Amino acid sequence: MHPAPSIILFTVLSGIGLGQMTWLGLGIGSDAGAFRWLASILAFALTAGGGLASTGHLGRRENAWRSFSQWRSSWLSREACLMAAAMAAFGLYAAIWCLGGARIAILGWLAAVLAVATVYSTAMIYAQLKTVPSWSATPTPAMFLAAALTGGLIANGAAAALTGAPAPIGWAALAVLAAAGIAVWWQTAAAGANRGSQGSSLETATGLGHMGRVRSFEAPHTGTSYLLKEMAYQVGRKRAFELRRLGAILGYLVPLILALLALWLGAWLMVLALIGHVVGMLALRWLFFAEAEHVQALYYGRS
Amino acid sequence: MTSLPASTPRKLGLVIDLDICVGCHACAVNCKEWNTGGYGAPLADEDAYGADPSGTWLNRIHTYEVQPAQGPAQLVHFPKSCLHCEDAPCVTVCPTGASYKRAEDGIVLVNEDHCMGCGLCAWACPYGARELDPVAGVMKKCTLCADRIYNRNLPEEDRIPACVRACPAGARHFGDLGDPASEVSNLVAERGGYDLMPEQGTKPVNKYLPPRARDAHETGPADLAELAEAETTGFLGWLDKALERIG
Numbered sequence: 001m002h003p004a005p006s007i008i009l010f011t012v013l014s015g016i017g018l019g020q021m022t023w024l025g026l027g028i029g030s031d032a033g034a035f036r037w038l039a040s041i042l043a044f045a046l047t048a049g050g051g052l053a054s055t056g057h058l059g060r061r062e063n064a065w066r067s068f069s070q071w072r073s074s075w076l077s078r079e080a081c082l083m084a085a086a087m088a089a090f091g092l093y094a095a096i097w098c099l100g101g102a103r104i105a106i107l108g109w110l111a112a113v114l115a116v117a118t119v120y121s122t123a124m125i126y127a128q129l130k131t132v133p134s135w136s137a138t139p140t141p142a143m144f145l146a147a148a149l150t151g152g153l154i155a156n157g158a159a160a161a162l163t164g165a166p167a168p169i170g171w172a173a174l175a176v177l178a179a180a181g182i183a184v185w186w187q188t189a190a191a192g193a194n195r196g197s198q199g200s201s202l203e204t205a206t207g208l209g210h211m212g213r214v215r216s217f218e219a220p221h222t223g224t225s226y227l228l229k230e231m232a233y234q235v236g237r238k239r240a241f242e243l244r245r246l247g248a249i250l251g252y253l254v255p256l257i258l259a260l261l262a263l264w265l266g267a268w269l270m271v272l273a274l275i276g277h278v279v280g281m282l283a284l285r286w287l288f289f290a291e292a293e294h295v296q297a298l299y300y301g302r303s
Numbered sequence: 304m305t306s307l308p309a310s311t312p313r314k315l316g317l318v319i320d321l322d323i324c325v326g327c328h329a330c331a332v333n334c335k336e337w338n339t340g341g342y343g344a345p346l347a348d349e350d351a352y353g354a355d356p357s358g359t360w361l362n363r364i365h366t367y368e369v370q371p372a373q374g375p376a377q378l379v380h381f382p383k384s385c386l387h388c389e390d391a392p393c394v395t396v397c398p399t400g401a402s403y404k405r406a407e408d409g410i411v412l413v414n415e416d417h418c419m420g421c422g423l424c425a426w427a428c429p430y431g432a433r434e435l436d437p438v439a440g441v442m443k444k445c446t447l448c449a450d451r452i453y454n455r456n457l458p459e460e461d462r463i464p465a466c467v468r469a470c471p472a473g474a475r476h477f478g479d480l481g482d483p484a485s486e487v488s489n490l491v492a493e494r495g496g497y498d499l500m501p502e503q504g505t506k507p508v509n510k511y512l513p514p515r516a517r518d519a520h521e522t523g524p525a526d527l528a529e530l531a532e533a534e535t536t537g538f539l540g541w542l543d544k545a546l547e548r549i550g
Contacts, residue, residue, distance in 0.1 A: 064419050125396075199502040225363075225434070
């Protein structure tokens with residue numbers, strides 16, 4: 001599938017921001033003044049920035065507001081509604097917390113539930129597509145949730161380190177370990193989930209399998225098309241191994257080692273851990289799209 | 304609303320006869336001609352006369368080679384457009400309400416004024432029936448020529464989809480597949496019309512008629528190449544017969 005930079009930025013950055021909102025809403029983290037401000041602003045900026053980035057690939061941005069209307073049937077619409085609600089609830093919670101110093105538990109819990117539900121909806125946009133087995137026949141929601149909650153914890157740790165507040169370093173290390181395990185689980189499932197893995201083939205696509213072996217003899221067009229650019233994407237796949245190694249090292253291994261070192265050398269290492277995690281997750285999310293195979297390409301003779 | 308209607312009283316659709324299609328692309332050309340000028344955004348052509356032409360089409364004609372276990376391979380021309388599925392995944396994923404299935408006749412349509420061009424419906428379709436127009440930024444798809452089939456300004460013989468009207472071979476049929484007595488339903492029943500990718504659970508309305516079995520001549524030669532061998536005469540002919548007797 002075509003890896004649109006806007007969607008990659010959105011799912012990674014907003015995921016981390018929503019993860020931050022979840023932990024802060026649950027009351028986890030310091031009450032120190034500077035931390036309150038920095039963590040809240042970072043969470044809000046990442047979520048909103050990712051949200052703005054997500055409109056980058058739209059053909060008609062002026063109609064984006066209509067995506068709040070179909071929450072009964074559409075996961076993309078649910079995501080939009082839940083994200084707006086999460087930002088509203090967290091905004092109110094953070095405003096009272098930062099300005100008044102009080103944490104309104106019920107408001108925080110509401111923000112946390114809405115933030116988690118938003119990440120789940122984002123994952124379901126992909127997990128609902130039977131046409132892309134590497135998204136729908138794999139634990140995509142678990143992978144997205146683990147990434148968001150871990151990124152949120154690392155980001156809160158970085159915000160605590162920068163403001164001199166106690167940072168949840170041990171918890172961040174544990175979260176990175178758990179998220180890495182879930183990422184391996186997802187990757188293992190995805191390795192077997194190519195476009196033919198769920199029973200579709202050129203034979204079922206054409207219905208001609210009963211006559212013999214089917215082969216694409218001539219394509220409908222000699223040039224390219226939206227169908228090929230969007231759903232038969234192959235550019236850069238040959239570097240997939242190197243990119244995945246880079247993503248795994250920067251996204252999981254480096255933050256884990258830095259978090260463990262931070263227990264002795266100081267919490268400031270959490271800032272580096274956050275930078276490494278974001279770069280690694282961007283690489284892995286690029287692969288999430290670029291490597292996904294769509295059944296439609298069967299018609300063009302792709303196996 | 305992007306919820307699907309529970310059922311539609313009529314199921315308008317196409318029946319495509321793969322036995323007859325000659326792969327001339329006239330249906331695709333007439334489709335493009337009609338749908339680029341009638342309603343909504345035109346169907347873009349980018350770099351049309353350049354090195355890398357690309358454009359939006361609502362109907363595309365593939366050609367497949369089918370190799371049976373024995374005998375020669377067979378070519379099958381394969382037109383593909385929106386199948387107007389009963390359980391259309393492209394409709395329910397739409398976040399803006401632009402994509403919908405009409406309750407009265409089952410046609411799947413896009414309201415271009417509401418579409419934000421996110422492309423998710425094209426991802427949800429297993430058939431590649433939807434294309435995001437690169438110039439207009441909205442999703443384009445087959446409308447089953449909704450602006451022809453009910454159009455009283457057109458002569459009656461033109462009140463069928465442009466692709467059906469154009470087909471010189473009679474390989475495309477249009478009608479109500481929800482009516483078991485309709486001509487198209489009879490065709491499907493007689494010829495064993497089938498669904499594309501039934502495992503995707505989309506319940507397409509459009510049906511495809513399989514190519515008929517080719518004639519097999521039991522008395523004919525098994526190997527046609529034998530007939531093409533020149534008859535030998537003279538010395539070689541004598542040698543040939545002599546060797547045959549010895550052998």
